[in-house]
Amino acid sequence: MTAEALDSAKILEPSPVTQLRRRIFGHAGFLFGAIVIAAMLAMALLAPLLAPYDPYDQDLARRVINPIWHDDGKWAHPLGTDQLGRDYLSRVIYGVRISLLIGFATMIISGVLGTALGVVAGYFGGRVDMVITFLITTRLSMPVVLVALAVVALVGGSLTVVISVLGLLLWDRFAVVMRSATMQVRALDYVAAAQAIGCSAARIVTTEIMPNILNALIVVATLEMAHAILLEAALSFLGLGVQPPLPSWGLMVAEGKEYMFFSPWLITIPGVALFLLVLAINLLGDGIRDITAPENRN
Amino acid sequence: MLAYAAKRICLALLVALTVSIISFGLLRLSGDLAQALAGQSSTAADVEALRKAYGLDQPLTVQYLEWAGKVLAGDFGDSFFFKEPVAAMLAQRLPVTMLLGASALTFALVLAVPLGVVAAMRPNSWIDRLALTLAVLGQALPSFWFALMLMIVFGLTLRWLPISGTGTWQHFVMPSIALGYYATPAIMRLTRAGMMEVMASDYIRTARAKGLRMPTVLFKHALRNAVIPVVALAAVQFGFMLGGSIVIETIFALHGVGYLAWESITRADFPVVQAIVLVLASIYVVLTLLADLLNAFLDPRIRIA
Amino acid sequence: MSVILDVQALDVRIPLAQGMLHPVRDVSFAVERGETLCIVGESGCGKSLTSLALMDLLPRRAERRAARLIFAGEDLTRASEARMTDLRGNKMAMIFQEPMTSLNPSYSIGNQLEEALLRHRRIGRREATDRAIYLLEKVGITAAASRLTQYPHQLSGGLRQRVMIAMALMCGPDLIIADEPTTALDVTIQAQILHLLAQLQREFKMGLILITHDLGIVARVATRVAVMYAGQIVETGTVAELFARPLHPYTQGLLRCIPVPGRTKRGTHLGSIPGIVPNLIGDLVGCSFHNRCEHAYESCAATDVSQREIAPGRAYRCLLTAEQCAANAAKAAA
Numbered sequence: 024m025t026a027e028a029l030d031s032a033k034i035l036e037p038s039p040v041t042q043l044r045r046r047i048f049g050h051a052g053f054l055f056g057a058i059v060i061a062a063m064l065a066m067a068l069l070a071p072l073l074a075p076y077d078p079y080d081q082d083l084a085r086r087v088i089n090p091i092w093h094d095d096g097k098w099a100h101p102l103g104t105d106q107l108g109r110d111y112l113s114r115v116i117y118g119v120r121i122s123l124l125i126g127f128a129t130m131i132i133s134g135v136l137g138t139a140l141g142v143v144a145g146y147f148g149g150r151v152d153m154v155i156t157f158l159i160t161t162r163l164s165m166p167v168v169l170v171a172l173a174v175v176a177l178v179g180g181s182l183t184v185v186i187s188v189l190g191l192l193l194w195d196r197f198a199v200v201m202r203s204a205t206m207q208v209r210a211l212d213y214v215a216a217a218q219a220i221g222c223s224a225a226r227i228v229t230t231e232i233m234p235n236i237l238n239a240l241i242v243v244a245t246l247e248m249a250h251a252i253l254l255e256a257a258l259s260f261l262g263l264g265v266q267p268p269l270p271s272w273g274l275m276v277a278e279g280k281e282y283m284f285f286s287p288w289l290i291t292i293p294g295v296a297l298f299l300l301v302l303a304i305n306l307l308g309d310g311i312r313d314i315t316a317p318e319n320r321n
Numbered sequence: 322m323l324a325y326a327a328k329r330i331c332l333a334l335l336v337a338l339t340v341s342i343i344s345f346g347l348l349r350l351s352g353d354l355a356q357a358l359a360g361q362s363s364t365a366a367d368v369e370a371l372r373k374a375y376g377l378d379q380p381l382t383v384q385y386l387e388w389a390g391k392v393l394a395g396d397f398g399d400s401f402f403f404k405e406p407v408a409a410m411l412a413q414r415l416p417v418t419m420l421l422g423a424s425a426l427t428f429a430l431v432l433a434v435p436l437g438v439v440a441a442m443r444p445n446s447w448i449d450r451l452a453l454t455l456a457v458l459g460q461a462l463p464s465f466w467f468a469l470m471l472m473i474v475f476g477l478t479l480r481w482l483p484i485s486g487t488g489t490w491q492h493f494v495m496p497s498i499a500l501g502y503y504a505t506p507a508i509m510r511l512t513r514a515g516m517m518e519v520m521a522s523d524y525i526r527t528a529r530a531k532g533l534r535m536p537t538v539l540f541k542h543a544l545r546n547a548v549i550p551v552v553a554l555a556a557v558q559f560g561f562m563l564g565g566s567i568v569i570e571t572i573f574a575l576h577g578v579g580y581l582a583w584e585s586i587t588r589a590d591f592p593v594v595q596a597i598v599l600v601l602a603s604i605y606v607v608l609t610l611l612a613d614l615l616n617a618f619l620d621p622r623i624r625i626a
Numbered sequence: 627m628s629v630i631l632d633v634q635a636l637d638v639r640i641p642l643a644q645g646m647l648h649p650v651r652d653v654s655f656a657v658e659r660g661e662t663l664c665i666v667g668e669s670g671c672g673k674s675l676t677s678l679a680l681m682d683l684l685p686r687r688a689e690r691r692a693a694r695l696i697f698a699g700e701d702l703t704r705a706s707e708a709r710m711t712d713l714r715g716n717k718m719a720m721i722f723q724e725p726m727t728s729l730n731p732s733y734s735i736g737n738q739l740e741e742a743l744l745r746h747r748r749i750g751r752r753e754a755t756d757r758a759i760y761l762l763e764k765v766g767i768t769a770a771a772s773r774l775t776q777y778p779h780q781l782s783g784g785l786r787q788r789v790m791i792a793m794a795l796m797c798g799p800d801l802i803i804a805d806e807p808t809t810a811l812d813v814t815i816q817a818q819i820l821h822l823l824a825q826l827q828r829e830f831k832m833g834l835i836l837i838t839h840d841l842g843i844v845a846r847v848a849t850r851v852a853v854m855y856a857g858q859i860v861e862t863g864t865v866a867e868l869f870a871r872p873l874h875p876y877t878q879g880l881l882r883c884i885p886v887p888g889r890t891k892r893g894t895h896l897g898s899i900p901g902i903v904p905n906l907i908g909d910l911v912g913c914s915f916h917n918r919c920e921h922a923y924e925s926c927a928a929t930d931v932s933q934r935e936i937a938p939g940r941a942y943r944c945l946l947t948a949e950q951c952a953a954n955a956a957k958a959a960a
Contacts, residue, residue, distance in 0.1 A: 052457070157332065157335065157336070157339075160332065160336050160609075161336045161339045161340060161343075163557075163560075163605070163609075164336055164337075164340055164560070164602045164605045164606050164609075165340065165343070165598070165602055166560075166561075166563065166564030166567075166598065166601045166602065166605070167564060168564050168565060168567050168568060169564055169567055169582055169594075169597065169598055169601065170598060172567065172582070172583070172586050173347060173586055173591075173594050173598065176586045176587070176589065176594075177347075177350060249460075249461070253463050253464075256463050256465070256466075257463065257464070257465050257568050260465045260466075260568070261465075261567075261568065261571060261583060262587070263586065263587075273463075273465075276463075276465065276466055276469065280469065283469060283472075283473060284477060287473050290466065290469055291470070294463060294466035294469075294470070297463050297466065298461050298462055298463065298466070299461075301460075301461040301463070302457070302458065302461035305457060305460055305461055306457065309457070522727060523722060523724050523727040523728040524727065524728055524729055524730040524731070526683060526722065526728070527722060527728045527729065527730070527790075527793075528730065529683055529714070530681060530683060530714055530715060530719065530720040530722075531714065531715035531719075531741060531742040531745065531793070532711050532712060532713065532714035532715035532716050532742065532745060532746060533711075533715070533741065533742075533745055534711055534745075537745075541733075542730050542733075545732050546730070546731070546732055619732070620731070620732070621731065621732060621734075621777040621779065622731055622777070622779045625777060625779075625780065
């Protein structure tokens, strides 16, 4: 190949923006996740407009109506009604609010806590690192579900309690990942350069380290959001999460459990909703990792 | 190796100590113990007498030390609800949970390790894609819901397996799958990544250049190095499974520690809850300790340092 | 002397997203028992892939083709994978570039040494251990018996490369392929290892293919030399012929790059070859060196150049006659 040919090859290389766009649209998982999450967000925001009924409205005359795909299903209640005659579609639509709220709020609390601990441990190392590593190990040895159940039982179940408990329990992965990411970045020359010109630790962490561990942080944040949503559902399912009559999907599965022999859709519908939301969040996280750092893909 | 082991054991002891303080605190937080022991219909004098008798009027540190001493001797106190020793209740329930955890872990390993190896051998093949898809789907499946789905399909529709109870080995099949599948994605991904990395390494090329047959290359030279991190992960996952047993055992009415924990929480029977937190955490600490030591033993770079 | 390896028109192709990579093109050479063939070339010229192709250890995607590939009288182009496995480590052995990572960290030196022998011979572990100790001593490792229980991480790079050499010798192979065996080592140790290889090759009357980019090494140990450029062998000959009378412009350029004590005058610039190696994706038309050659004609870019054999074992790949080439060299030296 001649020198001119090499130059033209360089010109043919697409711009970074084009490359990014190609990677985004070439990533089926990311696209699926993004679309599902956008739809779920829209559902949460527009719930009063989308839901045909009030999710708390009971109508004991219309209990356990079958959904539309059954022969006796009615368009008035496309997903049927539950054991108290509440419209199931409306409850599923309002349920996404609870899952997203819990997932997001828990992720923020545990993210702030875990990232702070992880970055401090990774940046300062030595004794500080030892203490924080010890905290992480201790936290990991406590069974999450059991501790969360016990605390909810002691304090009483409510949305705030569930969010606080999960937020205070799920910081471990943030801390572990941020700690090792910080350690890696800290060893790089530009951090040493920043120290050499006398930047404060706080300045180095915010301007030199945080931007470089942001990718890892976003990925953990999505994973932990999914984790929190699953845990809330499990706690509510066991009766020690958010309390009735809130339309939590986990709670809906628990309430439908007694009827699962004859009306299995009472548990399949909220279960599928939960599965789709968690799947979409996980795919979005994987997608962000693949798209922003394709070289880390295995 | 010895220095490493000593350091690691110290850390484990420290963690166990901290966990014991936390679970001690859990019981104290639950309210006035003397009142709980005495029951609803007791007089103030009864409560005071009990407070004295149980040493609840002592400073907290003294109470903790006394409690910890008893725990080390295997005495976890009495259940509020059954009025019998918690230790005996645990001894009866723990084997069921351990069996459930072991069979769930076996299920996860038997499924995930071969899948990870095959996926690594043929990256981007249909089997690799299938394995990765299963991993992604598996990670998003709520375990309590998956358990109910298993129940509907295999218990109610096909009637292959019993849906609740502890009696026979069949009772453990669905709970083990419901508990174990959640660990498979992580184990599979780690096995796959480990195998891919190892298979691309120079020493595998050396092994092939020696004329070793493929099974020898795979099992002796590759898998041995690829599974070292899987050992640690398996221990961690086993710990998580013991924690997760509370959901699964409750659904399948399997009479293990998890079910007991749930019953005790709903009955506000906190001495039992406290003991279970402590026992499960201790098992986790011991497991991860053993895994780390086993890791060190498998890796000569740590063993002979 | 008998020919142990005869290679004719060896090609390696690797399909990539950007097109078909063709890193080894029409490579032909022969190695006789008891001689050392050095394959020289810069990195990326295809010398390592050539050696992997001979051992049939190419990456899975790569495709190997050859008009003739005869090892000890056996046609390797028709050999099954099972047959190749029987030959590897047994009749033909390989020493790699990276001693630090070429040994399995999980097994002892003894285990890894004995393994090849136990695989290829019907003998017991005792005899295998004896052979391992014998060879460790042969490669100059003291306290050989105690080394057997050690693990790779306990040995230095030089020692590990000695172990790799002993490992290659375990079954008494007819041919050893050493792919830049000293590149990763300290300069002082490089000389020892090369000396050792040359000595063992004479002692055991093996064929040795030594792959290197270091002409100093070539001058000291080679019997014959093959110079590779852009996947092709551009010149072959005995070490004396090639150094005294290089024909191909690339060889001439390479030789001008090394200072010769007593001949290179103080203050003169060492040679360098301007330009870059052609992209090896897709088909090359014309001489692969034409864009960097100071003597290139227009026809060089259009005409495919084949090997010209001017004497048995002496060939070059250029449109110019041998006399013209020699004249160019003389002009450049003046």
